[in-house]
Amino acid sequence: MSVPCVAVARERGETVRERLADAGVLDGDHEIAVDGDTIYIPVVDADGIPPAFADRIVERDAAERDRPQTPAAILGYEPSLERLGDIVILDEDDGERASEIAAAVMDSDLPCETVLNRASPIEGELRVRRWDVLAGDGTETIHREYGHEFALDVAEVYFSPRLATERHRVVEQVDPGEAVVDMFAGVGPYAIPMAARGADVVACDLNETAIAYLRENAERNGVADRVTAVAGDVRDLVERGDGGYADTADRLVMNLPHSADEFLDTAVALAGDDCVLHYYDIQHEDDPFGPGTRAIRAAAGDAYEVAVETERVVRSYAPHEYNVCLDVRLTPR
Numbered sequence: 001m002s003v004p005c006v007a008v009a010r011e012r013g014e015t016v017r018e019r020l021a022d023a024g025v026l027d028g029d030h031e032i033a034v035d036g037d038t039i040y041i042p043v044v045d046a047d048g049i050p051p052a053f054a055d056r057i058v059e060r061d062a063a064e065r066d067r068p069q070t071p072a073a074i075l076g077y078e079p080s081l082e083r084l085g086d087i088v089i090l091d092e093d094d095g096e097r098a099s100e101i102a103a104a105v106m107d108s109d110l111p112c113e114t115v116l117n118r119a120s121p122i123e124g125e126l127r128v129r130r131w132d133v134l135a136g137d138g139t140e141t142i143h144r145e146y147g148h149e150f151a152l153d154v155a156e157v158y159f160s161p162r163l164a165t166e167r168h169r170v171v172e173q174v175d176p177g178e179a180v181v182d183m184f185a186g187v188g189p190y191a192i193p194m195a196a197r198g199a200d201v202v203a204c205d206l207n208e209t210a211i212a213y214l215r216e217n218a219e220r221n222g223v224a225d226r227v228t229a230v231a232g233d234v235r236d237l238v239e240r241g242d243g244g245y246a247d248t249a250d251r252l253v254m255n256l257p258h259s260a261d262e263f264l265d266t267a268v269a270l271a272g273d274d275c276v277l278h279y280y281d282i283q284h285e286d287d288p289f290g291p292g293t294r295a296i297r298a299a300a301g302d303a304y305e306v307a308v309e310t311e312r313v314v315r316s317y318a319p320h321e322y323n324v325c326l327d328v329r330l331t332p333r
């Protein structure tokens, strides 16, 4: 397409481009071109250019610039989005606004196959939510986190990309050869990186679909030989098979924040000597760590010394409520 350009000697190109930019006449939609010793700088308004370049205007074919197009640039405001693999997740109450954002996301340069809007809170024992599919058709994706790949279906399993930093913090504590039990493992975002660090991990979940993905993810990330995936109630791990996994764990992950306290007896039964417990909880800001600490001490009873090594606020969960993690060491008395 032919557009007005300022033609100047190549060595003056950057100086002239800056002056044209200062004058507000640079044409950002077309590419600057070089031909021999001359540089051609597209301008939007031939009449508005500084007088010093008035006799330098030529008409010339210029390629259109391939500019990244963000959803915000299309919408004129910054939408709140979350990315999960090639799925974009919205949390919009206003259906019209949700549809507008979904259309902008699909028209943008974001690599995205599906746009979903949250249609319910996380619900039930399996901690899954319902979704409105606004664009695309699949709820399955492959999400990458700290170098690992997780296949999952957001409509069938729990997964929160917001917990990536927290998971990484815990994973980094793992030493090769440890025996880990991930009691509420989901699709494996703790279990798999822990196995990749050399731990032998028993990963349990009540959700059979999550466990099917966890097995696939263990293969996908080359750690299937160090992950034992168990579909079922974690309470059954204690008594499973030849005495089960009682007294075996060097490390326990308890990421079921609303009801982990109900599983502390199981955790104590699984704990071996000198076991570290990562206990997730949701509590009021006035005393975010007290209830968890007291519940762990009560479950440990006389069997274990309980030392709280870390008290961590993971994120704000609701007004005045925090999602917290206690890293606790259990040592036999």
Ligand SMILES: C[S@@+](CC[C@H](N)C(=O)[O-])C[C@H]1O[C@@H](n2cnc3c(N)ncnc32)[C@H](O)[C@@H]1O
Pocket (backbone or CB within 6 Å): 125, 126, 127, 158, 159, 160, 163, 183, 184, 185, 186, 187, 188, 189, 190, 204, 205, 206, 207, 210, 232, 233, 234, 235, 255, 256, 257
């Ligand atoms: C909050 S999700 C955490 C999943 C995973 N750790 C993550 O970070 O993505 C809790 C998981 O616990 C599982 N769950 C709930 N009750 C359970 C039980 N009694 N035994 C084993 N798993 C259970 C749910 O199916 C769900 O996948």
